[in-house]
Every structure is written in structure tokens, then in C-alpha cells.
Amino acid sequence: MHGAPPATTTRQQLHEAPDPNIPLFSASHRTAFFVVTALFFLWALPNNLNDVLIRQFMKAFQISRLQAGLVQSAFYFGYFCISMPAAYVLRRWGYRVGLVAGVLLYGVGCLLFWPAALANQYSFFLVALFVIAAGLAFLETGGASFITLLGDPSTSERRLNFAQAFNPPGTIAGALIGTVFIFSGIEPSAAETAQMKAAGTYAAFLHRETLRVTTPYLVLALVVFLFAVLLMRVKFPARTLSQDQFPFEERGTTASLIHVPHFVWAVISQFFYVGAQVASWSFLIQYAHDYAHQPEKIAGYFLSGSLAIFSVGRFAATALMKYVRPNVLMGVFALVNVALLVLVITLPGWVGLWALMLTSFFMSLMYPTNFALGLKGLGANTTLGASVLVMAIIGGAVATPVVGWVAERTGSMAMSFVVPLCCYLVVAYFAFIGSKVRTKTD
Numbered sequence: 001m002h003g004a005p006p007a008t009t010t011r012q013q014l015h016e017a018p019d020p021n022i023p024l025f026s027a028s029h030r031t032a033f034f035v036v037t038a039l040f041f042l043w044a045l046p047n048n049l050n051d052v053l054i055r056q057f058m059k060a061f062q063i064s065r066l067q068a069g070l071v072q073s074a075f076y077f078g079y080f081c082i083s084m085p086a087a088y089v090l091r092r093w094g095y096r097v098g099l100v101a102g103v104l105l106y107g108v109g110c111l112l113f114w115p116a117a118l119a120n121q122y123s124f125f126l127v128a129l130f131v132i133a134a135g136l137a138f139l140e141t142g143g144a145s146f147i148t149l150l151g152d153p154s155t156s157e158r159r160l161n162f163a164q165a166f167n168p169p170g171t172i173a174g175a176l177i178g179t180v181f182i183f184s185g186i187e188p189s190a191a192e193t194a195q196m197k198a199a200g201t202y203a204a205f206l207h208r209e210t211l212r213v214t215t216p217y218l219v220l221a222l223v224v225f226l227f228a229v230l231l232m233r234v235k236f237p238a239r240t241l242s243q244d245q246f247p248f249e250e251r252g253t254t255a256s257l258i259h260v261p262h263f264v265w266a267v268i269s270q271f272f273y274v275g276a277q278v279a280s281w282s283f284l285i286q287y288a289h290d291y292a293h294q295p296e297k298i299a300g301y302f303l304s305g306s307l308a309i310f311s312v313g314r315f316a317a318t319a320l321m322k323y324v325r326p327n328v329l330m331g332v333f334a335l336v337n338v339a340l341l342v343l344v345i346t347l348p349g350w351v352g353l354w355a356l357m358l359t360s361f362f363m364s365l366m367y368p369t370n371f372a373l374g375l376k377g378l379g380a381n382t383t384l385g386a387s388v389l390v391m392a393i394i395g396g397a398v399a400t401p402v403v404g405w406v407a408e409r410t411g412s413m414a415m416s417f418v419v420p421l422c423c424y425l426v427v428a429y430f431a432f433i434g435s436k437v438r439t440k441t442d
Helices: 011-015 027-042 043-060 070-093 095-111 112-117 121-149 153-164 166-182 190-199 202-211 214-233 256-259 261-282 284-291 295-320 326-346 352-361 366-375 380-411 417-434
Strands: none
Touching: 011 027, 011 214, 027 095, 027 121, 027 153, 027 166, 027 214, 043 121, 043 166, 043 202, 043 214, 043 261, 043 284, 043 295, 070 095, 070 121, 070 261, 070 380, 095 112, 095 121, 095 214, 112 121, 112 214, 121 153, 121 190, 153 166, 153 284, 153 295, 153 366, 166 214, 166 295, 256 261, 256 380, 261 284, 261 295, 261 352, 261 366, 261 380, 261 417, 284 295, 284 352, 295 326, 295 352, 326 352, 326 366, 326 417, 366 380, 366 417, 380 417
């Protein structure tokens, strides 16, 4: 077992060219690696169902883009609030207990969609999304930190990128499920709406649209609970089952993390990256609807296509990291996305839509690479650092309603993408400058 780099590791060692001959993970941890990697698919499913929910709730509850953006605010606020408690549970009782707890919370949140739909209350759905995200905070904090520590430190970025490569298929599945089973394809014109109101059937139509969200989430709840049973039966490495048996998980302190510059910048970069990603995907359907004049179901397939591009980018980035330093690759990709978003803003229409979709390829490596670069050299603070990095995805809760607000204020969905453009500039700064690890010898 190789832990995080010791304090005596030099900056040169941490940033030297990667060796493609080093194994991706230790052979003795093969089963644990693939079981936890399976979680990366499972926790991805609800993330891009949210993008469908935003459009669906705008129709079903007749709310603005700013109000619809609260879907992501509730979801990512759940991550923010629960990440630290999740880290405590993982360190106190081990990975099995923490991961099973996360899966159970995930399932309960999905079940809450049924009473929320019966009550026909938007706020109730936001509560359900918060509970789902609380469960995902356990999974992401435990899964990501566990993966980074299952092999040589020099391959931690590659290892996490490999595991995260199974996340995009989950996001694609989530978007497709939402597009096929949530979107009805019924988009009444102003005249048709007036007719339904006159006939007294419009409220019933809106409630039917609300009820369409329940079936996918109830099925997902069943799958999640079955996976909880699987997790309880799979044999985990003994040393991962408690703090005392897990030597590389000694206790650290939040105060000590504040004095680690590259970690602080990783948190900032993660905040802005997640904000850019979530906002871009949340309003891609709306962008396709406004500027390419596509109906909601077809626009939903464009979202699925973007997620497929994201998946290809994740595998491509993992391969490129054998030859290019991860921080350099991430910085170049961030600047490419800045250029693409200029096209999204200035050329709304098919050119802008394809440019927006293509940003998914170049954003694909950013989350796991931010994560792994931030955890470099943390030693005893590794799990605590992982929980803080997961908390940084509160950026998704902030950026999405901000993009909605800019769109409402300017009357232009295209102009609102200046928000993710600025976010990528911050990521580029971290990649090229802020990610350098300072050691005691500096």
C-alpha cells in the first residue's frame, strides 16, 4: 500500500513527467478498486436528471429560470452540508459503513419524490434533492479518497480519472432516462394554453407533468437499495474498516489545511469548475430550445450527446496523462473552453450549440484532476481534504441561479454563459500556477 507523498517529497518529484510503467493500482486491492469504481456510475445518475428536472419544473410549476436554478442549489447545498459529517463517519467507522450510509440516504431521497409529487409542492422536491445529495456526499468523499490511495502516489490522477471514467456513462444514462420518461413532448402554444385554462383543464395538465418525474426516481430507489445489500456483502480490505487499522487515515485538522497553498487553490478551482459544469449542462436544453429551436425531447438528446462527448474526453485525458503532466493538460483544456464559450456567447445558434457541447470534452478531466492535485502531499489530512474538496462543489449551487439571473436580466441565454467563461479562467490559473506543491524544503 502506498499512501500520500511524505512531507519530504520534493516539488520536482511531484511534478515530474509521469512513468507509464507504474501500475494503475496495487494488485492486492483489485476487488475493492472495482467495487468502489462501480459507485462512480451509480452516483452519476441523479446529477444530470437534474438538468431535465430544471426544464420540466419550469413547465410544471410555471417558474422562472432563476427559480428553476434552485434545483441545483438544493442539490449541491446537500453536498456542502454533509461532506464534513461524511468524512467523520468514514474516518470513525471505515469505508463500508460510510458508503452504505450514503447509498441508503440516496435511496430515501429518491423515494421522497412520490409524496412531493402528490403534494404538488416545488419546495418538497428541493428537500428530496437535498437528501439525495447528502447520500452522494458520502459516496463521493469516500469513493474518491479511497481510489487515490490504492496505488503509487504518482498515478493517483490516472487512477482517479480511470474510476471517474465510469461516471459519465451514468450521467448519460440519467439524461436519457429523464428525456425519455420525464419529458412528455407536449409543449402547448399560448393559444392552446388559453384553451385549457378556459376549459379548466390546465391545472390537471400541469399536475400530470409533475407526476411524470416520479417513476424514474422510484425505480432508481429500488436499484440503489439493492446495491446497498451488495456493498454489505462484498469483502473490503480489513485495514479500511476502521480508523485504527487504516494507517494512512490518521487524524488531521482543518486549520492545518488552510496553510497548504496548493490545497486552498484546489478548493477555489473546484468551486469555479463545478459551477461552470453544472450551469452549462443545466441550461444546455434551454439554449438548444431558444437558439436552435429544438423541442424539449430533441434538446434533451443534445444534452445526452454532450455527456457522451464528456465520457470520450475522460478516457482521452486519462491516456494523455501518461505523457503530459495533469496540471498542464488541465490548464490547456480550460483555456480551450474559454475560447469555445466566446463562440457560445457571440454566435448563438447551431455554431454556439455545438461549441457548448464541445466544452464537455475539455471539462472532462477537471474534477478528478483538481481533486487529485489538491490531495497531493496531505498525508494525515487526506480524507479531511477530500471532504473539503467535495464541499467545494457548492459552486454548482451558486453558479446555476446566477446564470439564470443573468439570462433574466439581459434577456439572453447566450450572454449568461459569460459566467462559466470566467470560471474556466480561475481553473486555468490553478492548473498553471496554483497547483505547485510547496514543501518544507521550499
